[in-house]
Amino acid sequence: MNSELNSLYEKFNQYKDMNLSLNMARGKPGKAQLDLSNGILNPELLGNYKSEDGTEVRNYGVLDGISECKRLYSEILEVPEKNIIVFGNASLTIMYDYISQCMVFGAGDKPWASQEGIKFLCPVPGYDRHFAILEHFGIEMINIPMNSEGPDMDMIDEYIKDDKVKGIICVPMYANPNGITYSENVINRFASLKPSAKDFRVIWDNAYCVHHLSDDADKFYNIFEYADKCGTSDLFIEVASTSKISFPGAGISVMAVSDANIEAVKKRMTVQTIGYDKINQLRHAAYFKNLDGIKAHMKKHAAEIKPKFDIVLETLNKYFSDSDSYKWTDPKGGYFISFDVPEGCAKRTVELCKEAGVTLTGAGATYPYHKDPKDSNIRIAPTFPDLDELKLATEILCVCAEIAELEKNQ
C-alpha cells in the first residue's frame, strides 16, 4: 500500500472522528438568503387586497395570473404579457404537467402515450429532476454532451431527424450543474431546429436567468426573439420561478410560450384549476415591482453566495490546480459547481464523503437513469452551508477524491 494513500486515509479517519454532518447536496438557499425576502410577508403590501385592475385577490378567479405579475415576468423574460401564464409555487410542476398533457393529449399530433418508443434529448450533465420526469413517463432519454457554449448542436440536429425524438429538456442559462450559459450561436441553432416530429418541444427551463454571482454576468438571450425569426416559437416551452429569488416552495412560477401554446395550455388549465394563489402573486409583484427591483434583490443574494462559490473554488484550486485529471466549472451565476474527478472515481468519492459526514448529490444524478458513463461528475451545491462548513466539506471532498483516485490506480 502506498504511503501517499496511507497518509490520506489518516486524514480521512481524522475527519470521520469529527462526527460531522455537512451537506452540499441540494441547491437550497441559506438562511441569510431567506431572510432577504422576509419583507414580502408584510401584509401592507396587499393594500386593499385588490390587484391593479381591481380584482379581489382573496377570492376565486383569474386563471392565468394577475397582470402585475405577468408584467414583472414579461420584463424578466422579455416576452409579451399575453404570452405569460403565472402558475403555483413550482416550475417543476409546470414542466411535469406540460409533459403529462403531451402524454394524454399530444402536442399537435397524437398523444405521446399512444406513440411507441418516444425519446427526449438531454444535455448532460443536467438536472436530476428533469430526468426523473421523463423517466416517470417512460420517455427514453438520450445524452447530449455539453461543451463550453452549450449542448452539441450538431448531434442534436442529427438526432431530431428521427420523428420519435419529441423534445429536449435543458437549462439555457447558468445550467444545472455546470453553470454554462448557451452562446448566441447555440441560441440561433436552437431557434433554427428543424425536427422531423410535428409534436416536438423544447422545455426551456430558465431557472437561473437573473441569478448572477456578480456584475460580470453572462448575457441573457430571449429564445423567442430568435425563434420568432425562424417561425419556431411554438417549439419552446419556457419556464421560470421565484424559488431562488424569494422563497423556495412559497414563490410563484411562470410559463412563457407562443400564442398557440398559450391556448393549448389554458384549455387544460381551465379544467385543472380555477386559478392559482393571487395573494402570493400580489405579494411578489408589490414587493419586487419590476425588473430593477429583481436585479437589486439578486445583488443581495449574490453578496451572500459569491463568497461560498469562491471558497469551494479556492479549495479545489489548492488541491488540484496542478492536475489535468480534475476539472471544475467557475460559473458566473446559478447554484452549482460541476466537479469532474478522474474517470471511475465519482461514486467512490461520494461514498467516502458520506462516510466522513459530507452529503453530496449522488454520483450519477446529473445523468439520465443515474448513469454517468464515465463515473466522473459530481455536483457541488455551495449555497446552503455556512462558510466554515463549506470550507471543511470541500477539503474533505478533495481528500476523498484523491483517495478514490489512488485506490483506483493501485
Added chain:
Amino acid sequence: MNSELNSLYEKFNQYKDMNLSLNMARGKPGKAQLDLSNGILNPELLGNYKSEDGTEVRNYGVLDGISECKRLYSEILEVPEKNIIVFGNASLTIMYDYISQCMVFGAGDKPWASQEGIKFLCPVPGYDRHFAILEHFGIEMINIPMNSEGPDMDMIDEYIKDDKVKGIICVPMYANPNGITYSENVINRFASLKPSAKDFRVIWDNAYCVHHLSDDADKFYNIFEYADKCGTSDLFIEVASTSKISFPGAGISVMAVSDANIEAVKKRMTVQTIGYDKINQLRHAAYFKNLDGIKAHMKKHAAEIKPKFDIVLETLNKYFSDSDSYKWTDPKGGYFISFDVPEGCAKRTVELCKEAGVTLTGAGATYPYHKDPKDSNIRIAPTFPDLDELKLATEILCVCAEIAELEKNQ
C-alpha cells in the same frame, strides 16, 4: 296572449330598465366572509418560520405537508395523519391530477387511457367542474339520480357490474348543488360497493364538510370508518380544502386516502414537485389551530350567509309555495340552493334572467355534458351578492321562471 303573461312581461321590462348587473352564478364567498380571515395574513403567525418539528418553512422540502396541517385535517376528516397529504391551493387540482395519474398509470390495473370506453357514474344534479374533468379526459359519464338520502345506490350497484365503469365522483356532504348529505345507510352502501373493475375509484369531494349554516347541522360520516370494516378503503379518494374556510384560491387543500393510495400518489408527487407552499400551510395551521378553531370560524361564516340563504328561500316560498311544479332545497350547509322549475323551462328562465341583468349558472351546468334531461334544474349561489341584491335577483328569477312556464304552456 294571456293577461297573466302580459303583466309578467311588464314587470320583466321594468327590471330590464333598471340595467341591473346581479350575479348568483358562482359559489364565491362575499367580501364580509373574506374579511373574517384577514388575520391569517399576519406574519406573526409564522413565528421564526419553523414548523413544529423544526422544518424551515421558507425553504425547499416536505413533500406531503407540515405535520400541524396534517393534524388539523386529521381532526376535520377523522382520518389518521399518515393518511393525509397536504397539497396546493385547490382540491380541484388534486382531483384533476389524480384522474390524470389514473389515465397514464392506472389505478392498480392498466392505464385508463389504454382501456377503451371507460365510464364514471355521476350523481345528478352535480358539480360542473367535476363533469368538466371527466369530459376533458374522454371518460363517459352516466347520470345517477339523487334522492333525499344521496344517490340511487341500487342503480350504482347495477352499473358497477360493468368493469368499464371505473368510478363515481360525488360530494357526500351538503352536495353541490342540492345540499343533500348522504345518510348513514348510503354511506354503508358506498362502503360495501363491489365493483367488477379492479381499478375502481370513488372521488369523494368533501368540499363542504364543516360548512354548516346553523347549529342544526347534518352529521358528518367518515367514509373510511365504514370502508375499513368492508375492506374497501382503497376505493376512496377523499379531498377537501380551506377554499371556503379561509380564502378561495389562496388556501390549502388535502387528500385523505388509504396507505396503498398514499404510496401511489406520493410516487407521482415526488416527480411532480419538491413540495407545496409550507408558509401558507403554517399560516393556516397557526391561525385555525384545531377543529374547534375551524368550528368557531365556520360559525362566523354561517352568520354571514345564513340570512342570504333565508332570503332566497323566503322569496321562492312567496312565489311558489302553492305550486307543485316548482321544487327547491333547504340545505343545512354548503353553498347552493337547487331550484327545479317546470320541465323544459330552465334554459328559458336563465336566458330571461340574463336579459334582465341577473347572471345564473348556465342551465344544464349541473348535469354531465350540460344536458339536463328535463331542462328543469337551476343552481342558485346565494353567498356572493349582498342581501338587497340577492332579494331583487331572486324576485327577478321567480318572475322569469313564471314567464318561462307560461310561455311553454301557451
